[in-house]
Amino acid sequence: MENTVIDVEFQNVSKYYGKEKVVDEVNFRINRGEIFVLIGPSGCGKTTTLKMINQLVPHSSGQIFVRGKNVTELDPVELRRSIGYVIQHIGLLPHLTIRDNVNFVLQLQRVPQKKQRERANELIKMIGLPDSYLDRYPHEISGGEQQRVGVARALAADPEILLMDEPFGAVDPLTREQLQNELLRLQKTIKKTMVFVTHDMQEAFKVGNRIGIMRRGQLVTMGTAMDIVNAKDDFVRAFIGREAVFSALDTIPVFQAIIRDCPVIHEGDAIDPADPRFKDWENVFVINQNGHCLGYVSLTDFKAHEKVTTEKLREITSPCLPSDSLKKAIGEMLWGKRAWLPVVTKEGNFEGIVSFQSCVSILALDD
Amino acid sequence: MSLESLSSFLSYFWEVRFHVAELAVQHVLLSLMGVIVGTITALPLGIFATRYPKIGNYAVDITGMLYTVPSLAILGFMLPFLGLGWLPTIMALIIYSWMPVLRNTCAGILSVDSAVKEAAMGMGATPAQVLFRVELPLAFPVIMAGVRTVAVLTIGVATMGALAGAGGLGELVFTGISMMDTNRTLVGAIPVTIMALLADQLMGLIENRAKSRMGIRG
Numbered sequence: 001m002e003n004t005v006i007d008v009e010f011q012n013v014s015k016y017y018g019k020e021k022v023v024d025e026v027n028f029r030i031n032r033g034e035i036f037v038l039i040g041p042s043g044c045g046k047t048t049t050l051k052m053i054n055q056l057v058p059h060s061s062g063q064i065f066v067r068g069k070n071v072t073e074l075d076p077v078e079l080r081r082s083i084g085y086v087i088q089h090i091g092l093l094p095h096l097t098i099r100d101n102v103n104f105v106l107q108l109q110r111v112p113q114k115k116q117r118e119r120a121n122e123l124i125k126m127i128g129l130p131d132s133y134l135d136r137y138p139h140e141i142s143g144g145e146q147q148r149v150g151v152a153r154a155l156a157a158d159p160e161i162l163l164m165d166e167p168f169g170a171v172d173p174l175t176r177e178q179l180q181n182e183l184l185r186l187q188k189t190i191k192k193t194m195v196f197v198t199h200d201m202q203e204a205f206k207v208g209n210r211i212g213i214m215r216r217g218q219l220v221t222m223g224t225a226m227d228i229v230n231a232k233d234d235f236v237r238a239f240i241g242r243e244a245v246f247s248a249l250d251t252i253p254v255f256q257a258i259i260r261d262c263p264v265i266h267e268g269d270a271i272d273p274a275d276p277r278f279k280d281w282e283n284v285f286v287i288n289q290n291g292h293c294l295g296y297v298s299l300t301d302f303k304a305h306e307k308v309t310t311e312k313l314r315e316i317t318s319p320c321l322p323s324d325s326l327k328k329a330i331g332e333m334l335w336g337k338r339a340w341l342p343v344v345t346k347e348g349n350f351e352g353i354v355s356f357q358s359c360v361s362i363l364a365l366d367d
Numbered sequence: 368m369s370l371e372s373l374s375s376f377l378s379y380f381w382e383v384r385f386h387v388a389e390l391a392v393q394h395v396l397l398s399l400m401g402v403i404v405g406t407i408t409a410l411p412l413g414i415f416a417t418r419y420p421k422i423g424n425y426a427v428d429i430t431g432m433l434y435t436v437p438s439l440a441i442l443g444f445m446l447p448f449l450g451l452g453w454l455p456t457i458m459a460l461i462i463y464s465w466m467p468v469l470r471n472t473c474a475g476i477l478s479v480d481s482a483v484k485e486a487a488m489g490m491g492a493t494p495a496q497v498l499f500r501v502e503l504p505l506a507f508p509v510i511m512a513g514v515r516t517v518a519v520l521t522i523g524v525a526t527m528g529a530l531a532g533a534g535g536l537g538e539l540v541f542t543g544i545s546m547m548d549t550n551r552t553l554v555g556a557i558p559v560t561i562m563a564l565l566a567d568q569l570m571g572l573i574e575n576r577a578k579s580r581m582g583i584r585g
Contacts, residue, residue: 051489054489056485056488056489077491077492077493078491079491080488080489080490080491081490081491082491085486085489085490087482087485087486087489088482089480089482091482091483091485091486091487092483092486093483093486093487093500093501093505094483094505094581095504095505095507095577095580095581104487104490104500105490105491107500108490108491108492108493108496108500109491137580137581139581153490154490163489
């Protein structure tokens with residue numbers, strides 16, 4: 001890949017506790033601006049791996065680079081201050097107000113008071129809570145709100161890298177989904193490099209640009225949602241489970257499953273049902289000079305070489321965008337009792353069609 | 368208590384009110400010195416004990432043992448070394464305050480949620496910042512409970528100071544006992560009780576305010 005900056009890199013990193021190897025020769029690279037999810041059953045070493053990035057847990061062997069620098073050569077305190085950290089049990093300091101919690105990192109660094117005040121106001125707005133919350137104590141706000149404050153606190157010093165250790169694990173499923181959506185929305189503007197640990201596969205598919213699955217200290221597989229659902233490894237398949245496939249479909253865009261070679265004729269052209277181009281096809285799409293789709297015709301309506309007339313033209317309904325998710329497209333097909341959907345860009349250009357078959361076939365089939 | 372004895376007690380009290388006030392001030396000063404010096408010596412020891420639990424356990428054991436020695440014995444033990452007066456008295460009060468403060472400091476710091484400590488460390492707090500910004504503030508109510516115990520105890524034990532010639536309300540109590548003068552004894556003992564109760568209430572208030580800020584029901 002060209003022009004990608006590596007923010008975090010692990011080279012053969014292992015961690016021993018006594019004789020027990022909890023992280024075993026792990027290698028990965030995390031690109032700038034990407035959300036990398038580490039997932040696995042409990043005790044697989046995912047949290048330990050995360051904590052080695054900011055050296056809360058020092059590694060036993062191998063090398064870890066953060067923004068190109070070997071972490072063993074950095075002052076751990078400085079390293080941690082340059083990385084945002086959101087933890088499992090929220091970890092807000094109960095004796096401090098929300099303002100002091102959010103400003104905690106800035107206070108550690110002795111940032112001037114005035115700047116701290118401004119930053120706190122900025123952050124509380126960013127996470128969508130009212131200003132008045134700044135003077136409350138953590139126990140006076142809900143779990144979901146506390147978790148948002150946890151994210152705000154991690155962002156206070158504007159770090160490039162954010163470590164999130166099961167950040168939404170302590171809240172109810174509804175709030176969790178809401179927080180995931182907010183995180184993704186936030187990520188569009190802040191574009192941080194995030195390492196996100198979870199044990200929830202759906203969450204992994206939802207927030208992760210790439211996912212690494214760990215088992216007994218080893219990184220078993222790593223890749224996009226599509227790579228993961230296509231993995232052949234029995235452990236990976238058993239781990240992700242059937243339901244998670246739907247979450248994966250939610251992250252795969254329609255354009256990956258477009259059938260682009262469907263037959264197309266231009267407005268005003270004549271149709272010959274015997275044209276070899278139309279072999280195996282029932283319908284032909286009609287487009288104008290600008291590439292806009294006018295509709296389609298059924299080949300069964302044509303006995304011989306004849307011109308396409310408006311009576312025979314059928315309207316295309318419920319087209320989907322190339323950027324829509326496969327889940328949405330499949331849902332639309334099931335809902336509308338359709339075997340296929342036309343794919344049309346925002347500008348109205350006809351791209352092709354998507355069908356059940358094409359959706360399924362991008363998940364590499366075993367035969 | 369009959370009406371006559373009450374009025375005789377009150378008139379006696381009125382007669383010696385300035386003397387009582389003077390002794391009460393001495394009593395407060397003795398107690399304050401004991402609590403303050405005791406706390407500032409035990410607190411760092413308690414912090415140290417949480418960092419080095421092996422040595423810390425010995426410290427807790429030794430101060431616990433000292434705590435069980437009767438106050439008169441401690442005072443008597445001090446006299447050959449420190450002579451008479453306020454010095455042996457304050458020393459005895461300090462020794463008594465060690466155990467509750469030390470033990471509560473340890474318990475308070477060790478009870479701080481490790482997730483909170485780790486969050487602070489993960490955000491780049493130095494060990495000193497973790498101690499002063501996280502551990503001590505969070506352990507404060509528990510430490511305060513120890514100091515509260517000590518305050519009440521010290522006000523009581525400071526009465527013994529009179530036997531070492533340190534003054535305080537104990538003077539009235541003990542001379543009252545030896546002269547079999549109930550009024551004199553009570554005029555010393557009642558202010559001691561009131562002072563102890565007031566100290567308890569005041570420190571309880573501080574403790575509960577700290578707790579409620581953190582959302583702990585106290």
